[in-house]
Amino acid sequence: MAPFFKYGFFTEQTGLIIALILGTGFGFWLERAGFGYSRKLALQFYFRDMTVLNVMFTSIVVAMLGLLFFSLFGWLDITKIYINPTYLWAQLIGGLILGVGFAVGGYCPGTSVVGAVTGHVDAYFFLGGAMFGMFVFGEMFPSLEGLYNWGYMGDVRLSDVFNLSSGVVAFAVVVLAILFFIGGQWLENKFGKEEV
Amino acid sequence: MKVSSRNLGFGILLLLGLILAFSPVDQMNVSKVADRELLLSQLHSQSNYIEAEDVAHWIIDKEPGITIIDIRSAEDFKKYHIPGAINIPLEKLLDKESLELMEGSETLILASNGNTKASQAWLFLKEKGYDDVYVLHGGMNYWVQVFSAPQKPAEPYTDDEIFRYQFRLAAGPVMMGTVRAASNTTETPVKPRPVKRKRRSLKKKVDEGC
Numbered sequence: 001m002a003p004f005f006k007y008g009f010f011t012e013q014t015g016l017i018i019a020l021i022l023g024t025g026f027g028f029w030l031e032r033a034g035f036g037y038s039r040k041l042a043l044q045f046y047f048r049d050m051t052v053l054n055v056m057f058t059s060i061v062v063a064m065l066g067l068l069f070f071s072l073f074g075w076l077d078i079t080k081i082y083i084n085p086t087y088l089w090a091q092l093i094g095g096l097i098l099g100v101g102f103a104v105g106g107y108c109p110g111t112s113v114v115g116a117v118t119g120h121v122d123a124y125f126f127l128g129g130a131m132f133g134m135f136v137f138g139e140m141f142p143s144l145e146g147l148y149n150w151g152y153m154g155d156v157r158l159s160d161v162f163n164l165s166s167g168v169v170a171f172a173v174v175v176l177a178i179l180f181f182i183g184g185q186w187l188e189n190k191f192g193k194e195e196v
Numbered sequence: 197m198k199v200s201s202r203n204l205g206f207g208i209l210l211l212l213g214l215i216l217a218f219s220p221v222d223q224m225n226v227s228k229v230a231d232r233e234l235l236l237s238q239l240h241s242q243s244n245y246i247e248a249e250d251v252a253h254w255i256i257d258k259e260p261g262i263t264i265i266d267i268r269s270a271e272d273f274k275k276y277h278i279p280g281a282i283n284i285p286l287e288k289l290l291d292k293e294s295l296e297l298m299e300g301s302e303t304l305i306l307a308s309n310g311n312t313k314a315s316q317a318w319l320f321l322k323e324k325g326y327d328d329v330y331v332l333h334g335g336m337n338y339w340v341q342v343f344s345a346p347q348k349p350a351e352p353y354t355d356d357e358i359f360r361y362q363f364r365l366a367a368g369p370v371m372m373g374t375v376r377a378a379s380n381t382t383e384t385p386v387k388p389r390p391v392k393r394k395r396r397s398l399k400k401k402v403d404e405g406c
Contacts, residue, residue: 065212071224072216078224079325159222167216174213178206 003080027114036114038106038122045103047191050184057177068170088151105129235322244318246330248339249360251305252367255279261302267317268308268336278307278339279371289317290324298326307332307339343371 005015033055034040043049070076102108107115107126115123137144158173159166199207238244254262255278264281266273273283284294286308298304304326306314314331321329332339346364349357 061209065209065216068216068221069212072219072221074224080327165217165222167219167221170221171213171217174209178209181206 003076026110027117030111030114031118035111036118036120036123038115038120038126041108041111042103042106047187050188053184054181057180061174061177064170064173068166083155083157085155086151086153087149088153090148090150093147093150235319239315239319244315244329244331245311245333246305247333248342249363251278251332252343252363252371256367256370262305263298263301263303264305264307264332265298265317266307266336267313272309272336276336276340276372278336281307286313286317289320295324303328303330305330305332308335309337310335340372343368 004010010018030036033051035052035055040049041052044052067076067078067081071078098108105112105122105126107123109130112123112126112130116127141148153161157166157169158164159169162169251264255264264278266277266281266283267286267289268283269285270283273281277283282297284297288294298321304321306317306321306329308314308317311331311334314335318329318331334342342364346361346368349361353361
C-alpha cells in the first residue's frame with residue numbers, strides 16, 4: 001500500500017536514492033522536450049510555442065488521475081500524501097515574480113539547471129541570478145515575513161475550498177486542460193508557430 | 197469515421213474524468229482512520245515508545261517541531277512537568293482547543309504517570325490521523341527516577357552504561373528544574389506558555405517547481 005515511504009517500506013536513505021533517480025529522469029526528459037533552451041521557453045510568452053503549457057497541464061492531469069484512481073482502487077492512502085500548504089496571496093505574488101523572471105530570463109529554476117548542464121551560458125547567468133535572489137530574500141526575510149505568510153489557508157485542496165468531491169474537481173480540471181490544449185493550438189496558429 | 201490521436205487522447209481523458217466525477221473517491225480514505233493492523237503491530241513491537249534519554253536530548257538540543265503533551269491532571273502538572281511540556285489532561289485530549297495546540301507540531305510525545313494512559317491516548321491520536329506520535333517509555337515515574345536520582349551502574353559496567361549515567365546526572369538539573377521552583381514557596385511555578393507553532397519546518401520547505 002502506497003505511499004511506500006510513509007508505510008516504512010524503505011528508509012530515508014533509499015528515498016534519497018530514489019529521489020536522485022527521479023530527479024535525473026526529470027532533467028533528462030526536460031532536455032528531451034527542448035526545455036533546456038531559453039528561446040524555446042520564452043516563445044511561450046509570445047503565444048508562439050505552447051509546449052510548456054501543454055507539458056505542465058499534461059503532467060498535472062496525469063498525476064491527478066493517477067493519484068485519484070490509485071486511491072479509488074485502494075492502492076494509495078491519499079490522506080498520507082504531503083500537500084503543499086496554500087498561502088494564497090503570497091503565492092500569487094510569488095507566481096507573478098516567477099513569471100516575470102521566466103519571461104525575462106527564458107528559464108524557470110528547474111530548466112535553468114538543465115540548460116546549465118547542457119552548456120548554455122545564459123543558464124549560468126540565470127542560475128547566478130537565482131542564487132543572488134535567494135541570498136537577498138534570506139537576508140531580508142524578517143521584513144518580508146508578513147508577505148511570506150499572507151493568505152495562509154493550510155493544506156487545502158480545490159475540493160475543500162469549493163466543497164465539492166475530488167472526482168468532480170478532477171473532471172473540471174480535465175475539461176480545463178482540454179480547453180487550454182485547444183486554446184493553445186489556436187494561439188499558436190494565430191501568432192505563428194516558430195521552429196527553434 | 198477517422199479519429200485523430202489527439203481527439204482520442206481528449207476522449208480518454210474526459211472519460212477518465214467522468215468516471216472519477218461519479219465515483220466515491222473521497223469515501224475511500226475520508227475517515228483518516230489509521231490501519232488498525234499496523235497500529236496493533238506497533239503496539240506489540242513497542243515501537244510506539246520513545247526513551248526518556250532521547251526526549252531529554254531533544255529538549256537540550258531544542259529540536260524543532262516537537263511537542264511534549266502531559267496528559268496527567270492539571271494538578272500533577274503544576275507539581276512537576278517536563279520542561280516545555282504542555283498540559284492536556286486525557287479527558288480533554290480530543291477537544292477542539294487541544295487539537296489546535298497539537299496542530300503545528302510534527303512530533304508529539306505523550307507523557308502520563310506510567311505507560312497505560314499514554315498508550316491509550318496514543319491510540320486515539322493515531323486513529324485521528326496523527327502520524328508522528330510517541331509514548332514516553334516509563335512515563336513520568338521513570339523520568340523523575342532517572343533524572344532526579346540516577347543510579348550508578350554496578351561494576352562491571354560498559355562504556356555505554358557509564359555514558360548514560362553521566363548524561364542523566366548532567367541533564368538532571370535541567371530536567372528537574374521546575375521541581376525546585378515548585379518546592380520554593382516564594383516562587384510561583386512558571387506556567388508554560390502554550391506555543392502555537394506554525395506548520396512549517398525545514399523538512400517541509402522542499403518546494404516543488406518546474
